[in-house]
Amino acid sequence: MELEDFADPWEQVRLLQDRARNDALLALLERRAAGARVLEVGTAHGLFACLAAKLGAERVVAVEASPLAATARALVEANGLAGRVEVVEADLLEVDALPGLARGEVDLAFGELLNADPFVEGVVEAMEAAAGWLAPGGHLAPGRLRVSVALVADGSPAEVAGARAEVARLGARGGLVLDPLEALLTPRAPYRSLAPEVTPLAMAPAFTLRLGAGEAPPEETRVRVEAPRALEAGGAAVLFEAELDAGLAWRSGGHFGVLVCGFAAPLRLAAGEAVELRVRVDPADDGIAVEPAR
Ligand SMILES: C[S@@+](CC[C@H](N)C(=O)[O-])C[C@H]1O[C@@H](n2cnc3c(N)ncnc32)[C@H](O)[C@@H]1O
Known part of the structure; x- marks a missing residue:
């Protein structure tokens, strides 16, 4: 995701309607904001x-890399908070100095830089940069x-089933032979799609x-998943839990959605049978991908 994409109002509407997400953030501020020197990464x-x-x-x-910084500044001024809330239009990774806050002076640094694939918005790098401003004990x-992985029944994007149904409907209308479209309607696996839950x-x-x-996600890790009953899995979902504070977390789903990695072929497992999944993380490229290791 490019930083300028966030300036699209729909992006903000999408995340602001997510009450569970908002409430977790509000609870964090209710616990930690009073008397604190605060840094927000990506205030939008x-x-x-x-x-x-x-x-x-x-x-x-409040640091914001996109032109949305102007909206944040207007909100600060409309609420008479100029002087206490400073909006900086910059990428935190490139910032050497912050107004009125020195390195080692921040009590609370927070930011919501997550997505169905938790690594595509640069959360690792941004939180690393934010941590550099924290006071001891901040x-x-x-x-x-x-990050967890889960086998799911349907690994194919809903769009594929939708396109197949439409092509069949239109083909039937004209009595068309549709075989030449088969490859087109079978996106190359493994592919990644988004499910709401x-x-x-x-x-x-x-x-x-x-x-x-200073930690980076593992480039590749193997995860053993055991089938509690006989099952057929078409893909694996990637699920994250981002801990904001004790007992307070953001989770996949809601406006984040859930990343599903479709398998090239369905995986049939007997009850109690285990499968090893290969989880690869390449934040610079496609992000997380999961596939059977065997
Ligand atoms: C998902 S939005 C979160 C908006 C708001 N903080 C909230 O929780 O409702 C993430 C914002 O972070 C900004 N952002 C991402 N990486 C950043 C960085 N390294 N420095 C500054 N802003 C960043 C994006 O431009 C985007 O507006």
């Missing part, structure tokens, strides 16, 4: 930076990312990453 509209100030933050610096949110058939943790601690 500026709402949470303003809330942090209203909830008692001593000073808030709090980073999210500070931990747990998934029902895991079997699930296992893949890895946990501490953010802001």
